[in-house]
Amino acid sequence: MIKNYLKxxxxxxxxNKIFSxxxxxxxxxxxxxxxxxxxxxxxxxxxDSYHKNAERLYQLGTTFVTKxxxxxxxxxxxxxxxxxxxxxxxxxxxxxxxxxxSDDKTxxxxxxxxxxxxxxxxxxxxxxxxxxFRLFNYDFKEGNPTSSLTNPNSVVLSExxxxxxxxxxxxxxxxxxxxxxxxxxYDFTVTGVFKxxxxxxxxxxxxxxxxxxxxxxxxxxxRTDLASNNMFYTYFLLKPGSDAxxxxxxxxxxxxxxxxxxxKAMGFYKRQFLMPVKEIHLSSSVKSNVTPPGSKTYLYILxxxxxxILLIACINFMNLSxxxxxxRSAEVGVRKVLGAEKSSLIRQFLGESLxxxxxxxxxxxxxxxxFLPLFENxxxxxxxxxxxxxxIILTGFFVLAFITGLLAGSYPAFYLSSFKPVSVLKGRFxxxxxxxxxxxxxxxxxxxxxxxxxxxxxxxxxxxxxxxxKDWGFTKEQQVIIPMRSATSKKIYASLKNEIGRNPHIQSVxxxxxxxxxxxxxxxxxxxxxxxxxxxxxxxxxxxxDGFLQTLNMQPVAGRLFSKEFPSDTNFRMVLNExxxxxxxxxxxxxxxxxxxxxxxxxxxxKWEIIGVVKDFHFQxxxxxxxxxxxxxxxxxQYNYVIAHADAGDLNxxxxxxxxxxxxxxxxxxxxxxxLDREFQKNFSTENRLxxxxxxxxxxxxxxxxxxxxxxxxxxxxxxxxxxGVRKVLGASVAGIVSLLSKDFLKLVTISILIxxxxxxxxxxxxxxxxxxxxxxGWMVFAVTAVIALSVxxxxxxxxxxxxxxxxxxxxxxxx
Numbered sequence: 001m002i003k004n005y006l007k008x009x010x011x012x013x014x015x016n017k018i019f020s021x022x023x024x025x026x027x028x029x030x031x032x033x034x035x036x037x038x039x040x041x042x043x044x045x046x047x048d049s050y051h052k053n054a055e056r057l058y059q060l061g062t063t064f065v066t067k068x069x070x071x072x073x074x075x076x077x078x079x080x081x082x083x084x085x086x087x088x089x090x091x092x093x094x095x096x097x098x099x100x101x102s103d104d105k106t107x108x109x110x111x112x113x114x115x116x117x118x119x120x121x122x123x124x125x126x127x128x129x130x131x132x133f134r135l136f137n138y139d140f141k142e143g144n145p146t147s148s149l150t151n152p153n154s155v156v157l158s159e160x161x162x163x164x165x166x167x168x169x170x171x172x173x174x175x176x177x178x179x180x181x182x183x184x185x186y187d188f189t190v191t192g193v194f195k196x197x198x199x200x201x202x203x204x205x206x207x208x209x210x211x212x213x214x215x216x217x218x219x220x221x222x223r224t225d226l227a228s229n230n231m232f233y234t235y236f237l238l239k240p241g242s243d244a245x246x247x248x249x250x251x252x253x254x255x256x257x258x259x260x261x262x263x264k265a266m267g268f269y270k271r272q273f274l275m276p277v278k279e280i281h282l283s284s285s286v287k288s289n290v291t292p293p294g295s296k297t298y299l300y301i302l303x304x305x306x307x308x309i310l311l312i313a314c315i316n317f318m319n320l321s322x323x324x325x326x327x328r329s330a331e332v333g334v335r336k337v338l339g340a341e342k343s344s345l346i347r348q349f350l351g352e353s354l355x356x357x358x359x360x361x362x363x364x365x366x367x368x369x370x371f372l373p374l375f376e377n378x379x380x381x382x383x384x385x386x387x388x389x390x391x392i393i394l395t396g397f398f399v400l401a402f403i404t405g406l407l408a409g410s411y412p413a414f415y416l417s418s419f420k421p422v423s424v425l426k427g428r429f430x431x432x433x434x435x436x437x438x439x440x441x442x443x444x445x446x447x448x449x450x451x452x453x454x455x456x457x458x459x460x461x462x463x464x465x466x467x468x469x470k471d472w473g474f475t476k477e478q479q480v481i482i483p484m485r486s487a488t489s490k491k492i493y494a495s496l497k498n499e500i501g502r503n504p505h506i507q508s509v510x511x512x513x514x515x516x517x518x519x520x521x522x523x524x525x526x527x528x529x530x531x532x533x534x535x536x537x538x539x540x541x542x543x544x545x546d547g548f549l550q551t552l553n554m555q556p557v558a559g560r561l562f563s564k565e566f567p568s569d570t571n572f573r574m575v576l577n578e579x580x581x582x583x584x585x586x587x588x589x590x591x592x593x594x595x596x597x598x599x600x601x602x603x604x605x606x607k608w609e610i611i612g613v614v615k616d617f618h619f620q621x622x623x624x625x626x627x628x629x630x631x632x633x634x635x636x637x638q639y640n641y642v643i644a645h646a647d648a649g650d651l652n653x654x655x656x657x658x659x660x661x662x663x664x665x666x667x668x669x670x671x672x673x674x675x676l677d678r679e680f681q682k683n684f685s686t687e688n689r690l691x692x693x694x695x696x697x698x699x700x701x702x703x704x705x706x707x708x709x710x711x712x713x714x715x716x717x718x719x720x721x722x723x724x725g726v727r728k729v730l731g732a733s734v735a736g737i738v739s740l741l742s743k744d745f746l747k748l749v750t751i752s753i754l755i756x757x758x759x760x761x762x763x764x765x766x767x768x769x770x771x772x773x774x775x776x777x778g779w780m781v782f783a784v785t786a787v788i789a790l791s792v793x794x795x796x797x798x799x800x801x802x803x804x805x806x807x808x809x810x811x812x813x814x815x816x
Contacts, residue, residue: 023317024360026707027404030313031364031397033700036375037306038393039368039383043200044294047281050199051137053237056092057277058244060084060234061286066268066538074280074289075230076272078220081129084234087254090242095131097203097233098216099290101521102181102513102640104679107485107669108207109177110165118165121483121672124206126290127183127216132208133192135237136201142172143192152213156192158206179486181513181640184215198384202280204291226255227262227270231521233290235277244274265600266525267533287624288519297767298690301456305697308449312704314404315442317357350406357405361398378692380685440748446705447752447789448759453698454785455760456767459777460691463768466775467684473617474516475553475645479676480658481515482642490638492665497547497642499661505647505654510548511639516619517680524630528584529596529607536599537583539576540619540627543634549575549614551645558589559612562633566611570635574608578616580628589613597630608632621683625772643676706796709745742797749793753786760785 048054060080063072081094100106105121112118133145133156140148141159148156155178162171171190179185188209211217223229238244251272255263263269275283281294368385376383387394484490497509514520522543525536546562546569554561557578562569574597578589586592596607616626646654659671681688761777768774 020356022707024356024363026316026704027313027357027360027401028363028367029700029704030310030316031361031401032367032371033697034306034310035364035368035385035393035397036371037302037697038397039372039385039390040375040379040381041299041303041306042390042393043381043383044282044299047200047202047294048277050197050201051135051277053135054278055276056238056240056242057135058236058238058274059277059280059289060236061273061275062230063271063273064268065270072273072285072287073230074233074275074286076232076234077223077226077229078232079224080226080232080272081234081236083226083258084236084254088247088250090238090247091236092239093131093135093237095129095135095235096211097129097132097235097290098127098182098211098231099233099519100125100127100180100182100209101231101519103483103485104518104674105483105485105672107177107179107483108161108165109179109669110174111177117668119668119670120164121485121670122161122206124204125178125180126203126205126208127211127214128208129211135235136203138194139197141193141195142170143190145192145194148192149208149210151189151191152210152217153186153188154191154210154213155188156194156208157190159193159195161207162190162193178209179489180209180214181485182216183209185485185487186214188213198389200281200382202277202289202291202293225262226259227266236274244276248272248274265533267527267536268525292686295686295770297770298686301690301767302693305453305694305701308453309697309701309704310400312446312449312701314407315446316704316707317360317404318407318442350410354402354405357401361401364397364401365394378689378696380689443709443745443748444752444755447749447793448756450698450701450705451753451756451785451789452760452763453694453701454788455756455781456764457691457695457698458781458785459764459768459775460687460694462775462781463771464684464687464691466773467622467687468681470618470622470773472516472680473554473615476516476677476680478646478648478651479552480644480646480655481674481676481679482644482658482662483672484640484642486669489666489669493637493639493642495665496661497545499665500642500644500658503654503657505649505657507645507647508547508551509642509644510545510551511637511642512542512544512548513634513640514542515641515643515676515679516552516617517621517676517683520619524599526580526584526597526599526608526628526630528586529598531585531598533600535585537580537628539580539584539597540629541632542629543632543639545634545637545639548643549631551643553645554617555615557613557615559593559610561612561614562631569611569633572606572608573611573633575612575614575631576610577614577626577629579626580630581610581613583628622771622773702792706792709793709796742794745797746790746793749789753789757782 048057051057059074060076061072061074062076063070078096081096085091085094103125105123106125107119108122109117109119128149130147130150133148138145138156142162143156148154155176157165157171165171165176166174171193174190175187176190177185178188211220238247255270255272259270275286280286280289282296282299283289283293284296286293372383372385482496484493493511497511500506501509513522520540520542522541523538524541525533526539527533527536544562546564549561550563559575560566561575562573566573576584576592576597580597581589581592584592584597586595592610592613595610597610598605598607600606614631617629618626619629620627644658655673658673662669662671761782764777768777
């Protein structure tokens with residue numbers, strides 16, 4: 001019996017190849033997209049879940065309170081970890097982590113006897129306490145994690161870095177040179193090598209240096225208060241059974257006791273809070289952390305896309321299955337006359353539908369395997385997919401495919417099998433009004449989703465174009481950035497600047513501690529002379545040479561910039577941006593020149609004369625508004641970067657010239673460079689990925705919707721074959737018939753657009769709120785979307801309509 005069911009089901013699939021293909025392919029594509037996005041969501045939701053004591057691990061955060069304004073951050077002062085561990089018995093262990101914040105890349109060198117020196121730059125370096133690997137679990141290939149950072153000048157490397165330095169040789173106890181603008185220029189002993197984790201972590205480190213034995217240790221000896229120097233990430237392992245909320249309630253008294261006096265003198269207050277380590281990646285309260293946090297909004301968007309695409313695919317599957325059911329009414333009648341029971345007919349129809357959905361599921365698994373590398377490239381994530389790793393996901397989607405097949409087959413199974421054979425065989429069967437209305441409603445729903453996705457794609461691309469083309473307040477094109485990490489490279493700064501400047505294709509050369517687009521951890525609470533620290537504003541600070549502002553073409557709006565003509569500017573002189581002038585309370589940029597910006601620090605008052613004001617510029621991305629920023633002329637020429645502004649000529653020859661200058665002055669270190677515009681664009685990597693993902697899946701959603709529309713249009717044309725033949729005999733034109741067959745479907749698409757416009761406007765307006773600088777959603781966006789949707793729908797329907805319209809009416813009228 002089962003064999004017979006399968007044979008009939010297979011014959012029906014082969015008999016209706018086009019409809020079978022549309023059904024199976026559409027559902028498999030929908031399942032594939034949904035699986036890929038689900039794997040991505042699973043990855044995002046599994047951050048730091050692999051740590052042994054993940055449920056008891058917390059990060060200590062700080063909320064800065066200034067005149068009622070609250071700013072939550074993930075940073076704390078260095079002494080806070082030890083002080084709280086001593087104060088609160090609930091804390092079993094603490095550790096601190098510090099990013100190499102002054103390095104966008106760090107120089108690593110290794111010299112083996114009798115071999116050339118290996119020298120290269122690495123990213124994502126951190127400094128950590130000796131207790132770090134007692135709280136966080138890493139799979140060590142070499143070394144002991146609990147003691148690996150105990151000794152000064154110890155370093156733990158990732159497996160990849162160890163292979164680059166030592167090849168297949170053991171790395172343990174090898175001596176390497178690490179040159180960092182954050183921690184200085186020191187030799188380190190390799191005490192551990194760890195393998196990459198299969199699950200993600202918010203600490204995306206490639207190597208860890210010990211906090212002991214470098215410049216940071218010397219720096220911390222002078223900073224013992226709990227109010228300033230908030231640049232560490234502090235973590236606690238709570239004792240079993242401890243209540244994090246109750247512990248958190250004790251923090252205000254602790255701050256008042258140990259930091260209240262200093263905070264009052266500095267003009268602000270702060271509150272400490274605990275954040276579960278497993279929730280850090282998707283925390284919406286803290287804007288920046290060890291690595292940039294993920295976005296719950298983006299996850300909601302992607303989850304919605306996955307659900308929508310799967311809904312479209314399932315709707316197609318059910319629509320076409322129910323539409324085709326009427327073609328089999330005669331078969332039902334004959335089988336019932338020959339003695340088929342209702343239950344056997346139900347099993348037959350359900351079996352055919354389930355067979356198609358199972359085939360679609362198998363194809364979806366194959367396509368996920370094929371397209372996962374492409375999706376990894378688009379999403380910027382390392383993802384994996386297997387039965388072992390994702391049994392719940394696979395089981396869930398199999399159940400989903402099974403339910404879809406069950407629902408799609410339920411209409412023909414229960415509806416057709418209930419008819420009397422006499423009525424069916426006399427040709428009195430037709431689709432009910434309810435069935436037709438349901439199909440129309442599902443088509444409308446499909447295109448509502450498609451139009452919403454089109455609007456989302458258009459708005460996201462419009463915002464990305466706006467961010468790329470916006471005036472940033474400085475010249476970012478043709479700016480070559482050269483990192484200087486070692487003591488040697490910092491010493492050659494003056495000579496390197498002169499050598500590079502001799503090239504006629506180099507317009508100007510400057511140097512700085514930081515450049516726009518990367519993290520700037522330096523800030524000062526400044527106030528206008530005549531006020532007090534209670535009126536102080538946070539001003540980001542950069543130390544530069546006399547050519548930096550000119551190299552970036554930052555425009556002065558009042559006063560002057562630093563220059564060689566005024567070497568005494570190293571003596572407490574400052575250039576501020578317009579936002580700093582406004583927030584400090586000066587009447588205008590012109591009236592601030594010659595006035596003083598003041599800070600009270602550790603019982604002393606320091607004053608800087610304002611000599612110039614530059615036009616506001618974006619040193620961060622467009623998610624945040626422009627903040628106060630200041631520049632000082634560095635009286636100790638220890639810069640982290642040299643920036644050269646090149647002509648728009650042969651960039652390769654210019655780079656070779658700069659490299660020759662570098663090798664002449666510093667032959668033992670590799671020449672490394674990057675471009676300012678490309679570095680700045682990294683701040684928009686999340687939005688770029690979202691734009692790509694939404695764009696690709698919008699095309700897929702439209703494709704699936706059009707497949708369904710194509711199938712329904714073909715079915716409609718097939719049902720009206722004789723009507724079309726009669727109309728042609730009576731003189732109807734091809735255009736008239738195409739219009740007749742198309743207008744009903746185009747009405748449904750038009751209704752979809754009218755419903756989708758307000759929905760998409762609401763969703764995308766909410767998304768744009770994350771940007772301090774954003775585009776407006778004008779009527780043109782919806783007009784373009786409507787044209788796209790109607791055009792695609794008309795082409796899809798029109799192909800079938802045209803094919804039916806040009807058919808020979810004689811053959812049509814012969815058809816019974």
